[in-house]
Amino acid sequence: MTLWFVFALMTVAAVFAVLWPLSRSRPSGTGGSETVVYKDQLAEIDRDLASGIIAAAEADAARVEISRRLLAAADEGQREAAPQANLKLRRVAAILALIGLPLVAATLYLRLGAPQLGDFPLAGRSLVADASQPLVNLVAQVEAHLEKNPTDGRGWTVLAPVLSRLGRYDDAVRAYRNAINYAGDSAERRADLGEALMGTAGGVVTADAKAEFERAIALNADDPKGNYFLGLAAEQDGRKTDAAAIWQAMLAKAPADAPWRPLVQAALVRVGGVAAPALPDSAMAAAKDMNDTDRSAMIRGMVDRLATRLKQNGDDVEGWLRLVRAYLVMGERDKAMSALSDARQAVANDAERLRQLNEGLKNLGLDG
Amino acid sequence: MIAEAGHYALVLALGLALIQSTVPLLGARWRDAALMNVARSTALAQLLFVAMSFIALVTLHVTSDFSVVNVYENSHSLKPLIYKITGVWGNHEGSMLLWVSILALFGGLVAAFGNNLPLSLRAHVLAVQAWVAGAFYLFILMTSNPFLRIANPPIEGRDLNPILQDIGLAVHPPMLYLGYVGFSISFSFAVAALLEGRIDAAWARWVRPWTLMAWIFLTLGIAMGSYWAYYELGWGGWWFWDPVENASLMPWLAGTALLHSALVMEKRNALKVWTILLSILTFSLSLLGTFLVRSGVLTSVHAFATDPARGVFILLILCVFIGGSLSLFAWRASALKQGGLFAPISREGALVLNNLFLTVACATVLTGTLYPMAYEVLSSDKISVGAPFFQLTFGPVFVALLLAVPFGPLLAWKRGDLLGATQRLLAAGIAALIAIALVWAWTYGGATLAPLAIGLAVFVVMGALCDVAERIGLFRMPLSISLRRARGLPRAAWGTMFAHAGLGIALIGIVCETTGNTEYIGAMRPGDVVPIAGYQLKLDGLTPRPGPNFSETIAQFIVKRDGATVSTMTPSKRSFATRGMSTTEAALLTRGASQLYISLGDATADGAIAVRIYHKPLVLLIWWGPVLMAFGGLLSLSDRRLRVGAPKPAKAPRALQPAE
Structure with a gap:
């Protein structure tokens, strides 16, 4: 309500600015004229002459010239008609201000503005994590917090794996190092650091990474991640038998329900260590077992199925958002954009769904 | 409410501009004083509303209201306050709003202080101002609206381009716009x-x-x-x-x-x-x-x-x-009357x-x-x-x-005497020749054109001084009379001297900077010493430091001359996480009008860091020149006297040089 009251006040002030001069019968300040300037110039010549800046002969020449201009200006002034009041025109102007101004302002504003939205100054907003927020924002918040409190080991511990998953390996390496510094050393953290270092090298177990895995093993000889990647390092070095030996030792010591068992078994098959035992859970194994190409093919298949389903029934706003997000994650911005416009068309007739869609898209960081 | 009020104020300013662009013209056509005076009050009201709108946008940036697209895209809650404010015009939409604010300010000034103008001239001027303003309001509202909203505001903004996060942004664009818009x-x-x-x-x-x-x-x-x-x-x-x-x-x-x-x-x-x-x-x-x-x-x-x-x-x-x-x-x-002859x-x-x-x-x-x-x-x-x-x-x-x-x-007005002027410039010419000879001897084997350019610059500076000396009769009359005449000389004449001398000063700086530069580009490790232009620069060490919305690496250089420590210089490299960009903060050490300049490059894997070190002789003159020119302009502006160009009579004996 206050907003509309403020708008009304502003409009009244604007209208008043137009009406005020119209309402005055004798307008103040009829204005200057050229003759004043020339008279001042004549006076200026006298002053210059008195202070010795110009000589008498030049002063005379200047006086003649300026007097000529003064006469011309005075003539001009007399020929001009005196100001007169034109009541009809004034009324037109008043009507223009009273009706036209508010009309133009209201029409334009209602088309462009968003009067239903209040203010959202940052100080007044709760900083509670909101499920609908993009991950990137949450990460930025944690990073901002750590920027101010760089010794918060728990914060680094939470942030590091997220950065790793986002593919920001360089930052993840820094975060893991800080976590080790401030939250204490452990086999898991060393192994995770090694994995992040591998990420920066595009999946190759570099000397740095290997050193971290070895530190992990030194802290805990049974650390699965450390052992697995040391095996991988051996495989990448071409020492397949060493790799097989490491992995076989892992499997021998591991509990039967260890979640990483299928992965190691698959690796073992790859280096031709031994025939793999039958897989306990074929579906899970399938996913773990695949190499990158196969896995992305499987994901692509799922995304394509979603896209086909949405083409047949486009009412599912959540589905559309999932599809757009999936394309963005796969790095296919063009497809994401075309899915976005398909989505708009599909829900165009339903204002409520359209609104949901737009809000969702904004959360994805796409401008509505 | 702040965002919407600012938005509505801008719309109202457009409405007022539309009235201001038509009604005063009708008034001037039918010679109605009241209608012509509408221009005045609407110009002032326009200034009021645009100022409201601008203040609203500044407030939104300061409070980090990310429900406004413009704030979300160009601000960050951790930015220092000064950059939150300058960030308002660090982007397209905000800078256009600054542009119209300044336009409205000038319109308001004409309305408020234009009492000496004839009524119809003032009405016409303000109407034309309103055409320009109206076009820009429409442009802003239709294509570059800074007040568009996001219904579900994100919690953090995308930050301002790091290069713009500098005190320069606080001064440079407003100055430039005051200049651009002033010509309106x-x-x-x-x-x-x-x-x-x-x-x-x-x-x-x-x-x-x-x-x-x-x-x-x-x-x-x-x-x-x-x-x-x-x-x-x-x-x-x-x-x-x-x-x-x-x-x-x-x-x-x-x-x-x-x-x-x-x-x-x-x-x-x-x-x-x-x-x-x-x-x-x-x-x-x-x-x-x-x-x-x-x-x-x-x-x-x-x-x-x-x-x-x-x-x-x-x-x-x-x-x-x-x-x-x-x-x-x-x-x-073609309808305008032609002017005087000369x-x-x-x-x-x-x-x-x-x-x-x-x-x-x-x-x-x-x-x-x-x-x-x-x-x-x-x-x-x-x-x-x-x-x-x-x-x-x-x-x-x-x-x-x-x-x-x-x-x-x-030269005199209307008909001048070139020979006489040349004679009076003799002193400046001689000074220029001496300067050329000196520079030539000093930089023997250097750039050929440099001594000539310096000579030209000296000629301009000395010429400006000669002019004033001539007017006050320095060395031709007793000193007391000269001083009295110097006091009586219009400030505009002094302004001319400063502005013209500023040109020469800037030219000296330009020539020295382009021909006398010494530079060192290479990698340095902590402890390394580089000699440059008589100084020894030692890289003392590299330290990381967190900033409000960036982290930076600072390098400490110790500057020595003839074994004595002159100063320390700390160039740095800042990296901004939000935009994933980094900037170089050069370190400058001013010695007289010359400067030492260090900027950092990338660190190499073995702990060394790439650096560029320059010694720039007299480089500051490049900017002192324009400052001097502006000062001359200011002097001239402060001179409220009327200007009369007294013509030289056709056959008068040579008299005192006519002044302003």
Whole structure:
């Protein structure tokens, strides 16, 4: 309500600015004229002459010239008609201000503005994590917090794996190092650091990474991640038998329900260590077992199925958002954009769904 | 509510501009004083509403209200307060709002202080201002609205471009815009004169303070921008002949020409039509400059493709205002009365020569800036026109201009005496020759042109001093009389001296910087020492430090000269996480007018860091020159006396030199 009251006040002030001069019968300040300037110039010549800046002969020449201009200006002034009041025109102007101004302002504003939205100054907003927020924002918040409190080991511990998953390996390496510094050393953290270092090298177990895995093993000889990647390092070095030996030792010591068992078994098959035992859970194994190409093919298949389903029934706003997000994650911005416009068309007739869609898209960081 | 109130205030300002652009014209046509006075109150109300709107946007940025798209895209909650404020005009939408705010400010000033103007002239001027303002309000509301909202605001913004997070942004754009927009006043006066079909010496008297004010701000704005580029970009260069820089130089050249031709008009009632044309051209170039920077019209033709609505709107504004005012000029200029006569060799003649050189210089810059774009459109090949082109075209024209500068003020109005002026410049000429000989001997084997350029600069500076010495009769009369005359000399004469001397000073800086530079580029490890221009610089160590919204690596250099420690310098490299960008903070050490300059490059794997170290002799003169010029302008602006150009009588014996 206050907003509309403020708008009304502003409009009244604007209208008043137009009406005020119209309402005055004798307008103040009829204005200057050229003759004043020339008279001042004549006076200026006298002053210059008195202070010795110009000589008498030049002063005379200047006086003649300026007097000529003064006469011309005075003539001009007399020929001009005196100001007169034109009541009809004034009324037109008043009507223009009273009706036209508010009309133009209201029409334009209602088309462009968003009067239903209040203010959202940052100080007044709760900083509670909101499920609908993009991950990137949450990460930025944690990073901002750590920027101010760089010794918060728990914060680094939470942030590091997220950065790793986002593919920001360089930052993840820094975060893991800080976590080790401030939250204490452990086999898991060393192994995770090694994995992040591998990420920066595009999946190759570099000397740095290997050193971290070895530190992990030194802290805990049974650390699965450390052992697995040391095996991988051996495989990448071409020492397949060493790799097989490491992995076989892992499997021998591991509990039967260890979640990483299928992965190691698959690796073992790859280096031709031994025939793999039958897989306990074929579906899970399938996913773990695949190499990158196969896995992305499987994901692509799922995304394509979603896209086909949405083409047949486009009412599912959540589905559309999932599809757009999936394309963005796969790095296919063009497809994401075309899915976005398909989505708009599909829900165009339903204002409520359209609104949901737009809000969702904004959360994805796409401008509505 | 702040965002919406600001938005509505802008809409209301548009409504007022529409009324202001029509009603006063009707009033002037039917000679109704009340209708003409509407221009005044609406201009003031417009100023009120635009100021509200601008303050609203600043408030939104300061409180980090990310429900406003403009704030979300260009701000960050952790930014220091000063950059939250300057970030308002660090982006397209906000800077356009600053532009119209300044336009409204100038309109308001004319309305408030234009009491000495004839009623109908003031009505016409304010109506033309309102046309420009109306077009810009529409442009902002339709294509670049800073008040658009997000229903579900994100919790953090995308941050401002790190290069812009500098104190330079607080000063440079507002100054430049005050200059650009200030010329809108002389444009409005010119169009008003064409509409009224009347122009005389009084017109120039009324326009003078506005043109001068705009010119001062533009001079300072360009100098500030150049210094900012010098220390922020980390290359040590101060002028790149970049289209964006050229865009600000062109209105300056045209504006300088306008300043001088308006002088002739005010004092001698001559060059009237030419002055009107210059007013129109200057503002047209200002408009072009505004859009060059904000939309990339020239740097990339493709900017139009990314946002066609904006591009088309910009083209439309440029066509209507530039094309419209020039057509009006072509149609009405012949109706204007011609002005007074003068001999070719006279002060008027010298000022015509000045105008000629300045407009030719401006035309070469315009060609060099527009040609690559025209070429790209026609042949779809990209070419770039760089420094060599400008040095070959702009350079000679400016050298000729500088040679002529000292002669102008020494010639009499109407009919001058070139021989006499030359005699009076003898001292300046001798000083220049001595300077050439000294520099030649000192830098023997160096650049050939450098001593000549220094000589030219000395000639300009000494010529400016000669002029004042001549006027107060220094060394010709007893000192007490000279002092009395110096006190009586109009401040405008002192202003001329400072402005002309500033030109020479800047030239000395430019020549020294381009020919006397010493540099070291290489990798350094902590403990390394580099000798440069008599200084020893030791890299003491590298330390990381967190900033508010960035983290930086600082390098400490210890500067020694002849074994004694002079100072320490701490250049740094900042990296901004939000935008994933890094900036170089160069360290500058000023010694007199010379500077040592260190900027950091990337760190190498083995702990060394790439550094560029420059010693730039007398580099600061490049910016002291313009500051001096602006100071001269300020002196002249403060001189409220009327200007009379007393003509030299045809056959008078040689008398005292006529002054202002």
